[in-house]
Amino acid sequence: MGRSLDRRRFLQGSASAAAGVAIAGTLPAEAAAAGPGGRGRGPADLIIHNGEVLVLDERFRTADAVAIRDGVVVGVGRGKDMRRFAGRGTQTLDAGGGTVLPGINDSHLHLGGFGLDYPPFTIEVDTATIGELVEAVRTAAAGAASGAWIRGQGWNDNRLPRPPRRTDLDPVSGDHPVILTDFSGHAVAVNSAVLRLAGITRDTEPPTGGVIEKDADGEPTGVLRETAAGLVRRLVPPFTEDEVSSAIDNAVGVLHTLGITSVTDPGIGLDRLALYARKARSGGLGVRLNVLLSAGGSPDALRGVLAGYEPLRGVDPRMLRVAGVKIFGDGIPTAARTAWLHEPYLDGSNGSLTIDGDTVEEQVANLHEQIRIAHDAGLQVGTHATGDATIDAVVAGYLAAMRRNRRRRDPRHYVIHGDLTPRETLRKMARNGIGVNMNATIKYLLGRTLDPVLGPERTNYQWPYRSALDLGVQVSSASDAPVTFPSWLQGVQSAVLREGKFGGVAGEAERITLEEALATYTRTPGWQDHADRWKGTLRPGNVADVCIVDGDVLGVDPHELIDLPIAATVLGGRVVHDAKAGGSKNTIVNAAASGRRHDRSVACLQGGRCCCDLAV
Template identity: 30%
Template sequence: MKLLAGLAVLICSTLSYAQTTVIHNIQGYSPTLEGALSTFNVLVFKDGKVVKTGEKDIIKEFPQATKIDGKGHTLLPGLIDAHGHVIGLGNNLLRLDVRGIKSVSAIGEKLRDYAKQAPKGWVIGRGWDQTLWPDKQFPTAKQLDQYVSDRPVVLTRVDGHAIWVNSKAMALAGIDARTKAPAGGEIIRSSDGLPSGVFIDKAEQLIKSHIPPSTTEQRQLALNKAGQHLLSLGITSTHDAGIDYATWQLYQQRAEQHTLPVRIYAMLSASDERLLPMLKHGVIKEKADFLSIRSVKIYADGALGSRGAALLADYHDREGHTGLMLETQAQLESLLKQSFTHGYSAHTHAIGDKANRIVLDSYEHIFKTVGGKLLRNRIEHAQIVHPDDIPRFKTLNIIPSMQPIHATSDMHMAEQRLDEQQLRGAYAWQTFLKQGSKIAAGSDYPVELANPFYGLHAAVTRMSRDNEPEQGWRAQEKLNKEQALRAFTIDAAYAAFQEHKLGSLEKGKWADFILIDKDYFNIDASDIDDIQVLQTWLAGNLAYQQ
């Protein structure tokens, strides 16, 4: 594969902008603003924007155009990931990755090998998931100490809602038996009452606050690495779910330099101590639509895998435990009010049914007292929703921003964590669509792999990549292929106020598109996850080629 260098130069190239380009001999598909799926064999673009789509007879309308033979490949709009973490992805590609490893010992061996060649100081990694291990129990610091004991080690759980550290990290952070977890966090303790080495949600900061901050150079490298990776997967635009002040500055700098590798719609992190100065700066909207910052990411609860998602009833596999609310309703309402009064939308993380209800209550109350209902506010994840609360998304104009791959990654674990009653409103994509809600689909990378075709496969089949279970998990919530594509294109654009610029190949919109090796609409649904991206075009310029 090959990433084309000098993307900024390409984007600004007067030659390519002045020249009309025709791509023909393609099987093109695009959703439309009106709702119908458009099909075409020719795409015409100029100045980075779509001029026309149609059949091969329109080629003669553009005799002076540069003509490109699509060689019969399928062409789709550039895909939009409506929920990811760009710098986190870049860091993941540069740091220790233990995703999918099925034992503590195998992780330890990989950690030991990585630490030998990693720079001195803290060893950082991500991806462990105790539900994949034989005993399915949370790990301990002592287990990590067997492999690396002379340097602090911090490994983030795959969902980003827990960390596993060694004894050196706890010693440097001053953690001992007297250390108490902050509200919204939990310290997992061993039978003797000592911290075991796992810290959940807000307790993570007891350790993380001691990790040296990333340098500007490290952030630049992470952004570049993530951008290259996303382009190779056919993602031309991504929503970055919670950026800090340093990233806010970096994105503006790169937008001014015309060097952002992909389009970014960024949400300010509500937990950043400099949230107010960022809000006071005002909405940011770059004219070439490479950067938009007009929303705040708020965090209501934790994740299901670490039993941090806030539930109305006890966890099925942990009696007396209902998860963690990271903010009270009063705190949530204060953050909503602060966002709306500065003209920002609010996108709130809520996974459990209790968290979703409290967040909906908070939106409803603030809409009545402050306003903000028309700001295309979102609930990020909306994984476990009580059936009584699903209609409230529509009445309150709340967009469910959901990650289809979570359902197939979580299905076995979810059935352990939750009983049938709790699962009635779980990952309920079709139910949301039937009531008229728009779903903004994403992956939550690096929690999950960023490949959007894994997400499209999960959305259409409700199966794992091994195509299990046979009929799909809770199959009544499957999406059809067109619904799934809309969720990853024009409806994701709608959720960012960008549906008139991005998300479909209609006249006047940016010519962001991809060529793929299989016909998405005419292959078996079970093969969607095998689709490969051949080319990615951004603003009418070739940005990636396999």
């Protein structure tokens, strides 16, 4: 890769690859070459050839070569026709017969959280048993300085027999405060030292939308969910800016190895935005970053955020853009049972909104006011909403804001997660240009484990990809990393098969096609980002963000998608990952490859089954 192009050798090599590609759906070179600038502005800087190029436009056209100049696609078509772009200084990248796609857009990924979710910052507590989790904490405490905080990430009470409790952690933690965040980020488990520091007792009332779990004697167990987790999170010493910066760089390096070139980071603060801006100005960001500022839990909180926000200066908006705000609507419909539902969970409980307010009516009114404030400010709104009652309240708020202020055209507000969106609500969303951002990798992780929580019917429906697409909703897919490892191939596999990590099919009726699943990671996130005119497809004139898969994505058994390696990643015409260059020194890459981050790792999965000897 990266060699100077010998025109004759290139044309000879591409001729055999081009043979027989003139089939229905193949992109004619004449149409492809008509991008801005076309010919007459010098040769291409880079030509990617000898692959099956998926343009990922709405017609799902294919080609076998892409020409790039000045970071932009200038030609797509048959290899033999790419000679018009070849010159003495043109470089060539041989796709090796693999699949060439637009750069992947993970449209809901917590970039800093993903980087900080690995050693040396955080210990792994995604275990099959409480005993294994306790041993991980014991080992960390033994090696830590006196009084240092122990941070952990990944416990999953859909997998464990129960959440870890203070009575598990106290005997092995010594003088260390311990805080362990669950896989979803919606709950923490802490030891007694942390409860004392926070002043949490049997009499402590949780904040709105929060849960302080208690034992049979009425004492706190150490498990705090949703807003209640904030009672202890505010006590944890923050990572330094250098630590955060290093973690972000590591995370971006991992994204490159996965073919990911664009990310939406949802719910960040102004300090994180300032760090991103510094990296963008210095050319060190490394990924196209679309961000949503955290709206806080009330209208006043959002007003404060907007008062402190200053539009970015000296930053390429195609590398870093503030799209709008993220509102946090409710919890999650897992064993935590914190999503707000129209019909309660099987045990009779229900979740609630996490917006400030003394009554449901006040909470809904504050939610709608937050949406109105952001909409009137010209901002896009993405709202975390998983339960059907929350989703309905959010969509009603979007529609009210859009009808009240019609000067704000095409805002592209969207529902984040949208687990249990009712069909009638999907129709409203489609009619009014409201999108949804779903999570096929989380669907894979949960599978049928929620049958005892939601019941089989709702478990099958959760993340209704087929229903949403059939009704005309713009559907994007995302990993929600660090909730799951950002493997888009895992997500495509899950959306197509609906098979769970621990067995079973959860919602055969909601399966979608491979082509549709690929679009949810490329073209539709471009729509969500208000960037569909310049990224998300390999049309001429679009930015040259490219993912090359070493294998036949369209032809392989979907069970084997996860095994296909990423051969190369190109960002703005520049190769940022080349698998032929050798192994990675990146902590996260090596952690994933080792299988330590089992639920987040892609390397330990073969044919949808785990090759690691882990108890379930």
